[in-house]
Amino acid sequence: MPSVPNSDELIFFVNGRKVIEKNADPEVRLLFYLRKCLRLTGTKYGCGGGGCGACTVMVSRYNPKTKKIHHYPATACLVPICSLHGAAVTTVEGIGSIQTRIHPVQERLAKCHGTQCGFCSPGMVMSIYTLLRNHPEPTPEQITEAIGGNLCRCTGYRPIVESGKTFCAESTVCQMKGSGKCCMDQEERSSVNRWEKMCTKLYNEDEFQPLDPSQEPIFPPELIRMAEDPNKKRLTFQGKKMTWITPVTLNDLLELKVNFPKAPLVMGNTTLGPNFTFRDEFHPVLISPLGLPELHFEKTTDDGVTIGAGYSLAQLNDALHFIVSDQPKEKTKTFRALLKHLRTLAGAQIRNLATLGGHVVSRPDFSDLNPILAAGNAIINLTFKEGERQIPLNGPFLERAPEADLKSEEIVSSVYIPYSTQWHFVSGLRLAQRQENAFAIVNAGMSVKFEDGTNTIKDLQMFYGSVGPTVVSASRTCRQLIGRQWDDQMLSDACRLVLEEIYIPPTAEGGMVEYRRALIISLLFKFYLKVRRGLNKMDPQKFPDIPEKFMSALNDFPIETPQGLQMFQCVDPYQPPQDPVGHPVMHQSAIKHTTGEAVYCDDIPPVDQELFLAVVTSSRAHAKIISIDASEALAFPGVVDVITAEDVPGDNNYKGEVFYAQNEVICVGQIVCTVAAHTYAQAREAAKRVKIAYEDIEPRIITIEQALEHNSFLSVEKKIEQGDVDHAFKYVDQIIEGEVHVEGQEHFYMETQTILAIPKEEDKEMVLHLGTQFPTHVQEYTAAALNIPRNRVACHMRRAGGAFGGKVTKPALLGAISAVAANKTGHPIRFVLERGDDMLITAGRHPLLGKYKVGFMNNGVIKAADVEYYVNGGCTPDESEMVVEFIVLKSENAYHIPNFRCRGRPCKTNLPSNTAFRGFGFPQSTVVVETYITAVASQCNLLPEEVKEINMYKRINKTAYKQTFNPEPLRRCWKECLEKSSFYARKAAAEEFNKKNYWKKRGLAVIPMKYTIGIPQAYYNQAAALVHIYLDGSVLVTHGGCELGQGLHTKMIQVASRELNIPQSYIHLSETSTVTVPNAVFTAGSMGTDINGKAVQNACQILMARLQPIIRKNPKGKWEDWVAKAFEESISLSTTGYFKGYQTYMDWEKEEGNPYPYFVYGAACSEVEVDCLTGAHKLLRTDIFMDAAFSINPALDIGQIEGAFIQGMGLYTIEELKYSPEGVLYSRSPDDYKIPTVTEIPEEFYVTLVRSRNPIAIYSSKGLGEAGMFLGTSVFFAIYDAVSAARRERGLTKTFTFNSPATPELIRMTCVDQFTDMIPRDDPSTFTPWSIHVS
């Protein structure tokens, strides 16, 4: 290999500041550089692979040819800094800040309540900002498209879209679809009495600053000069291990290809980048011809269009749009097929980075474009030093046949896409777990050419993606069909032949084998229909149209911009204007979130001598550790130490939780040791070099079924029984029995678990900064691990970038792990879990198996139910016992069943230990309840809603565990939901739709909910606060609750403001800490506001009582005067406040108690449409009615309800964890675990807060953090309803099993038809599948 010269200077701009890197390292990505080198921490790490959008920045480049500046969004985690020479980068800090001036995008996202935890917010801001730089008056569709690559786990996207829509030309924030009225005019909708008045205005648009594009920073003139420099020369950046070369001309590039034949071309780095990061790919030399003008062109000829390989997919999209609008329809069929897939391929950031050449050459098996390009007879043009040549894409190239591949010195210079012709049809078809930004489960490109004027096949091509290791051509099938007529017989033969030709083995990687087989022919059928319709349009006389009932099969679901309305109680007009309680006050940190100034744990500046920690985790589910050989890791440059169980000075096994594995491992993902090094890259590399020898131990238990076989449990059974169940079964008309499986869920908080552990030299103190829901627990475990008293451990928690239960117990384990490392090395330890490690190690929601036996009368009255629940708790106790208790107590839901027995038990398995997750078992178990209700309805020929109504609690009653309650708000939510959603009318309309459509079906479901907040153990309901008044009148409030995005601190400020009667601006709330409020309980169970609010209120009332004599003496005085006077009179201006807690209890012996302080009620109605051929579904509309009693802050409460609902919808539909039979979690990134994106949320989304009374809680409010989660089942059961309609039409009238999640796979395979009947089935006893269900 020839030697490479020394490094050139890398020059680019960040936020208008010139950056000159003399030693640019090709391995360094922009995200790292911004955060660690420039200390711009607004840009966040969420996944490192381009899949979450948290790191979105704007990149701007000047094109000397067009003299235009091109702005585009990019995921900084994939952008190598060396690719930025001559570019300007704008980060969230660059567009506005609280110090200077906030940008309208930042302001509106905050004020529209589009930020909760705020971790996704800088990325959202930058996606919308970049769109506005290119389109100052965007359409609503452009807004939705712009944020399609940005994940948010908190908000449910509706307010984010709404903030974006405020920039649209037409007044789009008005959401009253079709009503002609504006939602903003809805205030005071009723004048019956002042408590009935409903408001809809969650923010005030009049406050928004206008967007003034002329105020945006200018593109640095120096970069224009650089771009126009005629004497540009080749650039070389020499890193420690890699060399980066940027050629300046095509010849230069070709020369380099000869000199460095093995060097890849780095274009968008969207394939190479993830390969470097996650698959350990390495290349010593990289060639980056990204800006070469010879690769950036489009040329139109009479036959087609040639597009330069350097075009990004976004540029390709623009070019194709232009051609489609410019050329006759018949010529652009391939282009239109490509455009359809380009809309959903990844997110906008990736489409702007990835290039056409990179896409074609990297040939991923899931490629969305290659099958269409191949079917459209596209050709790639290759250039090399000696000449040029072409490769047809419909040849063996896509299947990676070595003889058809590029030679090492060749590059792709362009792709030629011919026009289609009159008797020629081209289509792209695809199905993914999620509509947008998800790799296809199966996709296809198909084309057929007919003899002119006939339906005789002259040429047929079919290419499939994701059915094998490469894109696969069904060439044999196609050949055999030449000369055939395009008719049903041909279709039937084609399906048979293609299934013979493309065989997916039962053990195939990726699983879903039968589903993928079904998709192969279902997509073919769709193509068949499209072509028949096309032929009919060309000659209706000759070619009959497809049946009317089949029409809706032709199109995929459109991507609509969501809209909706939120209604809540107006504030009493007599309430003093300064009192913020009841107002939709913006999240206290919202502006800091959107400007990137909010500090999360890893944003804390480096601490002197800090080290980074990387984990080594077990690769076996159950094994003896024979040896740990860390010698190679220890010898790795930069490594300071390797930490194992032996280094734990205190308890390594504390309350059943093991910190570092010792002697044996009990799950894949258990931490065996950690490596501390000067950089994270060193720690990570060294961690790979630790060698652990294992010896498997039997049994290895992965599933609930296996646990039951081995009698493997984490605790004893919990049971509740009322009436005489066995006796009642003897007198019922009918009995049904069944089983329901509900799979688990990953929290997918956007900020992965992060800890900064700082050892203090004095007195063995340990200070931890982390995002947790339970600092006391972290303190306890750390003290135990270090064998020091708890008063030496200080935990500081400012905010968490989402938690959802995942940061209740796990931070204690990880805190102890880091503290042990800090203790051993004597250095501060920074421990940021990579997304993949986080998903693997910290586990999530408990998978559940429910078995039921239900006895009922023919009129739908349920007389008896006997239900058993088992959850997969994983390998250690964690909170599994409590989860089961909650399940047993709560799962009766809203129904009164006089003879009711419910039992539950957590199973011990060799999976990572499952933990708390929003709703704590309730969302899983009630699927079982709703399932048997639905089954009863089916047996009685009633609607499920009728059976629900019949069996619902109607008046003051006792639960099965004998707690008295009044279900009046439940009835009200239910009634309003049925009425306001026009359920019965829409149900009838859906039935009408279903009669007319064979392949698409609509379904509706209404779900009632009776939920409880809090914890049966009374001591978990206590809280304390500390309030200081300073002499300038400012107030510092501290309490034991944690700010996780839910807006707890905001509500606490509202409480303090009311109690102290001072403006909110006087009050500050900084962090939660074990130093200020000791022994605080976890912030979970929807009770953060309840208990901490009471404590803050108590403290404020104590202070006000002290000030009262002074106020009485000087009633006209100001707050500051009273405070000063109090000081003069030696009155303490500081106090703690305390709330003893709700006096809850549960007696499991007697099976009765008062375990929960109160109930939250609600109801939701959802309507979906399913595509029976693919299993895709579209959520058309959701109406939620939630009993909020009196909402302290309707914006925050609605945010919680919407966010929880979307998270629940994810749980019940698209979120699917995949485990190997050996217990390895496969789904460890946003690429293979799909949480909802903006395209999944309801097209119409209505939320109403229903008023009730709840005198027990602060200001008569209710805790709403979790309740919305379960209402996501309305989507699940609406899907069930739609699938039932499909099955009924196909003659299948019996009740069927429908487990959660209702993935496209489940939906498709349950909509049985001639295609599912055709596919080969495998005998499950003859093979080991790639993945298994663990519920």
Ligand SMILES: Cc1cc2nc3c(=O)[nH]c(=O)nc-3n(C[C@H](O)[C@H](O)[C@H](O)COP(=O)(O)OP(=O)(O)OC[C@H]3O[C@@H](n4cnc5c(N)ncnc54)[C@H](O)[C@@H]3O)c2cc1C
């Ligand atoms: C988060 C994410 C989501 C995605 N989602 C989808 C999806 O839904 N559907 C889909 O189809 N794809 C998807 N992709 C894949 C994406 O389309 C490809 O990664 C991309 O097109 C590759 O282009 P690139 O310019 O980034 O290639 P690079 O990563 O820069 O290069 C890839 C390879 O191509 C070679 N190469 C590049 N250009 C040339 C050239 N001109 N001549 C010769 N060799 C060349 C390089 O040597 C290298 O080996 C996704 C990727 C990511 C990161």
Ligand code: FES
């Ligand atoms: S961190 Fe870059 S996309 Fe997730």
Ligand code: FES
């Ligand atoms: S606000 Fe979007 S992830 Fe938390």
